[in-house]
Amino acid sequence: MHAFAVSGLPEVRPGDDLAALVGDRAELEDGDVVCVASTVVSKAEGRTASLADFPAGPRAREIASELEAATGDEKDPRFAQAVLEESVDLLMEAPFLLTETRFGHVGVNAGIDRSNTGDAELLLLPENPSESAERIRSGLDADVAVVVTDTSGRPFRHGQRGVALGWAGMPASRDWRGETDRDGHELEVTVESVVDELAATANLVSGEGDGGTPVVVVREFAFGDHGGSDALYREVEGDFVRQALRGWEYARD
Amino acid sequence: MHAFAVSGLPEVRPGDDLAALVGDRAELEDGDVVCVASTVVSKAEGRTASLADFPAGPRAREIASELEAATGDEKDPRFAQAVLEESVDLLMEAPFLLTETRFGHVGVNAGIDRSNTGDAELLLLPENPSESAERIRSGLDADVAVVVTDTSGRPFRHGQRGVALGWAGMPASRDWRGETDRDGHELEVTVESVVDELAATANLVSGEGDGGTPVVVVREFAFGDHGGSDALYREVEGDFVRQALRGWEYARD
Ligand SMILES: Nc1nc2c(ncn2[C@@H]2O[C@H](COP(=O)(O)OP(=O)(O)O)[C@@H](O)[C@H]2O)c(=O)[nH]1
Ligand SMILES: Nc1nc2c(ncn2[C@@H]2O[C@H](COP(=O)(O)OP(=O)(O)O)[C@@H](O)[C@H]2O)c(=O)[nH]1
Ligand SMILES: [Mn+2]
Ligand SMILES: [Mn+2]
Ligand SMILES: [Mn+2]
Ligand SMILES: [Mn+2]
Numbered sequence: 001m002h003a004f005a006v007s008g009l010p011e012v013r014p015g016d017d018l019a020a021l022v023g024d025r026a027e028l029e030d031g032d033v034v035c036v037a038s039t040v041v042s043k044a045e046g047r048t049a050s051l052a053d054f055p056a057g058p059r060a061r062e063i064a065s066e067l068e069a070a071t072g073d074e075k076d077p078r079f080a081q082a083v084l085e086e087s088v089d090l091l092m093e094a095p096f097l098l099t100e101t102r103f104g105h106v107g108v109n110a111g112i113d114r115s116n117t118g119d120a121e122l123l124l125l126p127e128n129p130s131e132s133a134e135r136i137r138s139g140l141d142a143d144v145a146v147v148v149t150d151t152s153g154r155p156f157r158h159g160q161r162g163v164a165l166g167w168a169g170m171p172a173s174r175d176w177r178g179e180t181d182r183d184g185h186e187l188e189v190t191v192e193s194v195v196d197e198l199a200a201t202a203n204l205v206s207g208e209g210d211g212g213t214p215v216v217v218v219r220e221f222a223f224g225d226h227g228g229s230d231a232l233y234r235e236v237e238g239d240f241v242r243q244a245l246r247g248w249e250y251a252r253d
Numbered sequence: 254m255h256a257f258a259v260s261g262l263p264e265v266r267p268g269d270d271l272a273a274l275v276g277d278r279a280e281l282e283d284g285d286v287v288c289v290a291s292t293v294v295s296k297a298e299g300r301t302a303s304l305a306d307f308p309a310g311p312r313a314r315e316i317a318s319e320l321e322a323a324t325g326d327e328k329d330p331r332f333a334q335a336v337l338e339e340s341v342d343l344l345m346e347a348p349f350l351l352t353e354t355r356f357g358h359v360g361v362n363a364g365i366d367r368s369n370t371g372d373a374e375l376l377l378l379p380e381n382p383s384e385s386a387e388r389i390r391s392g393l394d395a396d397v398a399v400v401v402t403d404t405s406g407r408p409f410r411h412g413q414r415g416v417a418l419g420w421a422g423m424p425a426s427r428d429w430r431g432e433t434d435r436d437g438h439e440l441e442v443t444v445e446s447v448v449d450e451l452a453a454t455a456n457l458v459s460g461e462g463d464g465g466t467p468v469v470v471v472r473e474f475a476f477g478d479h480g481g482s483d484a485l486y487r488e489v490e491g492d493f494v495r496q497a498l499r500g501w502e503y504a505r506d
Pocket of ligand 3: 039
C-alpha cells in the first residue's frame, strides 16, 4: 500500500471543482482511495462564514459564559451560536462544546475550523460529506473511492487523529463477521472502520500545518473479499458513553 | 509513504525472539516504522492463560451476573476475574467491561483476546507494550521505530480500528504547537497522535483474520521537524468523558 500527497494544489475558492483540480495533478488509477481534507471541501462548497453571521441568542450567551467560567478564557457567544446552528444534539457544554453535527459526527465545536480558513473567520464542515465525496468521485476519470477527512480528538487518549466524515465508492467498514481466526475460532473484531484508518493514513502524509497538501492518494489498499457496512456514526441508543454524558455536569474545582 | 506486511512469519511461541523473526524476513531500512500486532508480542512473552488460572472472587461473580442481566448471554465469572486482575480502574461494568490496564490503555475486557490466541484460551496484553517495543527495536539491525498495536473500539463511532499500545524509537505524538497555518494564524490542532495513525495504517494491511500478517513495515513516513510528546493515555483529571462514566449506571429497559 502506498500513500502520497497530490502536489501543487492552489488555495481553494468557493465554486472550485475539486475533482478537476485533483485530476489535473495526479495520475489516478482504478482502485485508488482519494482522501480529501474537509477544509478544502468546505472552501470549495463556500462553507466560509463570519462571526457576524451568527448573532447570539440567549442559549449561546449562556453557553459562552459557562465556557468562560470553566476555562477562564474569553468566549465569543457568536461562536457558540455558530456551533449550535451546525448541531442537532449537545453532548457537553463545558469545559468545551461537544456536539453532534447534522450528518451524525460527534466533535468539538461541530468541527468548525479557525485555522487554514483562507480569508474567512470560520470554516464550517461540509453539509453532507458523503454527498461531497460522491460529487468528487463522479468528477474523476478513474474508478476511485473518495474519503472526506477531518482531524479530531477523542476520549481516553491524548492527541488528535484523522477521521472520515464522508465516503463514496467503498463501504465505511470491512466486515469480518462469520470469518475465523488462524485456529478456526470465530473472530471477536467484527467491524473494522477502514475509512477511519484510511483517513488516519492520509493525515500522516498531509499534516496539520501550512504544508498545502489536502489531498492524499492511497494506492493498493486491498479491501479483500469481505462484506461491508456504511454505518459509521453510532445511534445514541447503543452509545453508552454518550448516555453517560447526558446526566453529567462539569464542575470546576 | 509505503506500508507492506512481513510475510512468512510462523505461529509465534513463548520465548520466540520477534526481532530475529522479523529481521530474517524483511530488509529493514533506517527510519522504517515496524508495527507489530500485540497478539504476537503477547504470544512471544508467554502472556497466554486459561480461565482456570482465574478463580472468580465475589466481585467478578457480581460483575458476571450484571453482564448476564444486561446482555442476556451467559458470562464466565473467571473471565471477569481475568479482566479485573489486568486492570487498575473499572470504567463501565455493563453492558460490557471497560477498564484501564496497568499501562494506561482504556479498552473493553482489558484487551484480553479470545481469537488468534494459538492453543491458549486467553491472550493477555503485553505487560508493558512500550518496553516490548524497545526490546524488539534493540534486536533489529536497522535504526527503526517500533509500534505495538491492537484493534479496539471507541465511543461515538461504530467499528474498531488500529491503535498503538506501546512505541519506541519515536514519540507518540507530533507537536504542531506554535506553528502556523497557510494564513499565518496559530493552529488549532496541536498534538497529532502519529503512533495511533501508524497503527491504523498497519491495520489496513494486516487485517483481523487468519491472514498471518502481524507485522507491517511503514516506510518513508516523514515525522518532519516538529516537537514530540510521549503522553498518549489521558489522566482521569483531564478526561471528562471518563468522569461522566463514573457516575453512570447502565439500566436495561
Ligand atoms: N493547497 C491547499 N492546501 C490547503 C488548503 N487549505 C488547507 N490546506 C492544507 O491541507 C492540509 C490539511 O489542513 P487542515 O487544516 O489540517 O484540514 P482539516 O484536517 O480538514 O481540518 C494541510 O496540509 C493544509 O496546509 C488550500 O486551500 N489549498
Ligand atoms: N504469522 C502469524 N500471524 C499471526 C499470529 N497471530 C496472529 N496473527 C495474524 O496477525 C494479524 C493480527 O491479528 P489480530 O488477532 O487482529 O491481532 P491484534 O489486533 O493484536 O489483537 C492477523 O493477520 C492474524 O492472522 C501468529 O502467531 N503468527
Ligand atoms: Mn478541521
Ligand atoms: Mn487536519
Ligand atoms: Mn487484540
Ligand atoms: Mn487486530
